[in-house]
Amino acid sequence: MDQLIEELKKEIIEVLNLEDKKPEDIDENAPLFGGETGLDSIDALELIVMMEKNYGIKLQNAAEGKEIFKSVRTMAEYIKEHRTK
Amino acid sequence: MVHQSHFTNNMSIYIQSVSQISVQKPLTEEWFDNPILPKEAFAQSIEPDYKQFIPPAESRRMGRLIKRAITTSLSALKKGGCEMPDAIISGTGLGCIENTEKFLNAVIDNDEECLPPTAFMQSTHNTISSQIAIRLHCHGYNSTYSNQGTSFDSALLDAFIQLQLGQIRSALVGGHDEMTPDYFNMLSKINYWRKEDVNVDMMRQCDKEINSFSGSCSLSMLVGTDHTENTLCRLADIELFHSPMPSQIRDSLFKMLHANKLTLSDVDAVVASYSGNPNVDRYVGHYLTQAMSEFPVIWYKHLFGESFCSSAFGIYVAAMCLHKRLIPKLLLYNPKDAEIKNPKNILVFNYFGWNPSQPNVSLSLLSI
Numbered sequence: 166m167d168q169l170i171e172e173l174k175k176e177i178i179e180v181l182n183l184e185d186k187k188p189e190d191i192d193e194n195a196p197l198f199g200g201e202t203g204l205d206s207i208d209a210l211e212l213i214v215m216m217e218k219n220y221g222i223k224l225q226n227a228a229e230g231k232e233i234f235k236s237v238r239t240m241a242e243y244i245k246e247h248r249t250k
Numbered sequence: 251m252v253h254q255s256h257f258t259n260n261m262s263i264y265i266q267s268v269s270q271i272s273v274q275k276p277l278t279e280e281w282f283d284n285p286i287l288p289k290e291a292f293a294q295s296i297e298p299d300y301k302q303f304i305p306p307a308e309s310r311r312m313g314r315l316i317k318r319a320i321t322t323s324l325s326a327l328k329k330g331g332c333e334m335p336d337a338i339i340s341g342t343g344l345g346c347i348e349n350t351e352k353f354l355n356a357v358i359d360n361d362e363e364c365l366p367p368t369a370f371m372q373s374t375h376n377t378i379s380s381q382i383a384i385r386l387h388c389h390g391y392n393s394t395y396s397n398q399g400t401s402f403d404s405a406l407l408d409a410f411i412q413l414q415l416g417q418i419r420s421a422l423v424g425g426h427d428e429m430t431p432d433y434f435n436m437l438s439k440i441n442y443w444r445k446e447d448v449n450v451d452m453m454r455q456c457d458k459e460i461n462s463f464s465g466s467c468s469l470s471m472l473v474g475t476d477h478t479e480n481t482l483c484r485l486a487d488i489e490l491f492h493s494p495m496p497s498q499i500r501d502s503l504f505k506m507l508h509a510n511k512l513t514l515s516d517v518d519a520v521v522a523s524y525s526g527n528p529n530v531d532r533y534v535g536h537y538l539t540q541a542m543s544e545f546p547v548i549w550y551k552h553l554f555g556e557s558f559c560s561s562a563f564g565i566y567v568a569a570m571c572l573h574k575r576l577i578p579k580l581l582l583y584n585p586k587d588a589e590i591k592n593p594k595n596i597l598v599f600n601y602f603g604w605n606p607s608q609p610n611v612s613l614s615l616l617s618i
Contacts, residue, residue, distance in 0.1 A: 211366060211368060
């Protein structure tokens, strides 16, 4: 799980172009949205695309996103359970 | 044949300030005294420190061209002492081509699935003007012109007309285009750029071989009706033409001069869009010979390169010569011409036409 969390942090920085952030700056338990990272709905779209592209996960229910994107850790847990690649 | 024209009334329009990012030192006028002479056909622009203008949290979603456009806009407004323009009007030939390529490549690579939304959003041409407006919180007139090599000229004409009609008092006019490796390579395949090192003296020998080089353009110009201590010069007139005969250019020149109470002898020089590509420059030379052979020729693409919005540098160069009261030898196309002191009126002639039977042309008059 720890390896997946580190991988996710790097991917989030790259996909969302968080130039001034390093993986160690992101707390895996902190809220991804509405917290210090300042992410918004367009970032959520980018993360959905990233999950589909990198892990083969298609979100069927938009309401699920709220729980999945609570933090990097919840993302990692969801990916671990549902990934197809 | 289309002929758009507009002649001056009593309202004076001034170029208040200009800021640029190009192959020259960014956001300065250092090129005028100490220019950089590019040596490679794919000349790279010099990037300023964007963090001084755009917070990282805001810039992370912006493509390179948007960052340049916002930075030159903020810089031009600051130089011109203007906090909020009445209008934002941009010219761009290709828009945010880097993001367009990114999006289209993703379409191909991902089999039309998993497409990145940010690249798509920023791939449109009018992203530039809208992003500037969002950054400035400007709710005024906002428009974008994409007319190949006269995109900037079209934007400037729009501002000029609206200023003359009294609909606005100031406008931020931009010319923004970026060159990407893919687009550069495509143009290389049709022999548009010089294959070896670029050399200014060879660029003049444009009848012999291709010597043009690419230059990304990001230039913001504040124009308005107020004359201030920062004012560079007066934009006396601007006209656009599609497929004009040289005689039409000559006629318009006389009307333009007459409307401004000038004669041919009052004109100090003409800025021409010579690029070093003989396939284009022969037509530029034809128009100059037929319509404006009296005047010394200024050129600028040996300093700023070729792009869809490089005509913006033509206006900029003329404005700076009037402001600094000098046309330096470096800007004169004929190496035998001596520098010209205290110029008062300069014409700017821009020719753009990959299809020589249907070129777009602009003629502008700038005065002190």
